[in-house]
Amino acid sequence: DGGITQSPKYLFRKEGQNVTLSCEQNLNHDAMYWYRQDPGQGLRLIYYSQIVNDFQKGDIAEGYSVSREKKESFPLTVTSAQKNPTAFYLCASSTRRATDTQYFGPGTRLTVL
Amino acid sequence: QQPVQSPQAVILREGEDAVINCSSSKALYSVHWYRQKHGEAPVFLMILLKGGEQKGHEKISASFNEKKQQSSLYLTASQLSYSGTYFCGTMLGSLGSQGNLIFGKGTKLSVKP
Numbered sequence: 405d406g407g408i409t410q411s412p413k414y415l416f417r418k419e420g421q422n423v424t425l426s427c428e429q430n431l432n433h434d435a436m437y438w439y440r441q442d443p444g445q446g447l448r449l450i451y452y453s454q455i456v457n458d459f460q461k462g463d464i465a466e467g468y469s470v471s472r473e474k475k476e477s478f479p480l481t482v483t484s485a486q487k488n489p490t491a492f493y494l495c496a497s498s499t500r501r502a503t504d505t506q507y508f509g510p511g512t513r514l515t516v517l
Numbered sequence: 518q519q520p521v522q523s524p525q526a527v528i529l530r531e532g533e534d535a536v537i538n539c540s541s542s543k544a545l546y547s548v549h550w551y552r553q554k555h556g557e558a559p560v561f562l563m564i565l566l567k568g569g570e571q572k573g574h575e576k577i578s579a580s581f582n583e584k585k586q587q588s589s590l591y592l593t594a595s596q597l598s599y600s601g602t603y604f605c606g607t608m609l610g611s612l613g614s615q616g617n618l619i620f621g622k623g624t625k626l627s628v629k630p
Contacts, residue, residue: 437617446519446604447559447620460614494558502611503566505549506618508558 407431408509410495415514417482417489425480425512427495433507434500436478440464441492441511450493453478454500482514490516518543520607522621529595529628537590537624539605548581548588549606549618552599559604562590592626600628 408429417423429436435454439447449462453472467486472478478497482489492513496506520541527535539548547566551559565581565588576593592599602625606618 439620444622446622447606449617449619452617462617492556500616502546502608502616503564505561505564506606507561508551510558511556513556 408495408497408507410493410509410512412512413510415512417514417516419516420484422481422483423514425482425493425495425514427478427480427509428476429478429495429497429509430476431497431507432475433497434475435498435506436472437496437498437506438462438468438470438478438480439494439496441494447494450480489514519619520605520621522603522605522624524624525622526625527627529599529626531597531628531630532594535592535595535626537592537603537605537626539588539590539607539621541586541607543586543607543609545581545583545586545588545607546610546615547608548579549608550579550588550590551604551606552601553604553623554601595626595628597628597630600626602626 411426437452438450448464451470453459459472469481494511495509498506520539523538549564550562553559567583579590581588602623604623606620609615
């Protein structure tokens with residue numbers, strides 16, 4: 405089955421630690437995205453990548469980093485510089501055709517203790 | 518730049534109808550509608566491209582008024598399964614960062630028996 409997987413579903417981290425969230429897709433999509441969702445705030449774009457080995461900052465990139473070494477994978481690292489990392493993180497992918505939409509993975513809920 | 522959704526929340530009885538609006542201050546290329554259940558990934562409903570077309574998906578349809586830069590989602594004869602938060606995502610163009618989705622804050626829909 406084609407789709408987007410994110411792991412883990414729940415993640416707990418101590419303050420000051422970096423943590424990496426996984427996102428894998430087998431839809432053969434060129435573009436991948438990371439969003440952060442907080443209650444009442446909708447989805448805010450952290451980083452996006454339209455092609456392998458290239459990525460761009462979104463609206464709230466501070467305290468986050470990404471890599472795109474493979475078409476299928478787009479991991480997100482939440483660094484200790486992120487002041488308020490507790491949130492629901494969603495990964496999405498799409499083709500590069502503007503008439504297509506984005507499809508989302510199941511999400512990772514990160515809690516900082 | 519973030520689209521404005523209204524209402525913020527709505528409560529319906531089964532069988533009732535609802536309209537959710539999404540307005541932008543910028544000229545839009547497309548509008549994407551999603552539904553999200555609590556703790557789950559947003560699920561794609563439909564996409565509307567500029568041109569004022571209307572689309573339908575069973576008892577859920579949507580329109581896009583290009584002159585007003587507004588899209589409306591129509592839910593008719595609501596079912597319990599329609600409960601969730603509805604998000605519109607707007608796209609300003611087809612290239613580069615213009616091709617990214619900007620999401621509204623969502624409309625929480627609750628359908629009661």
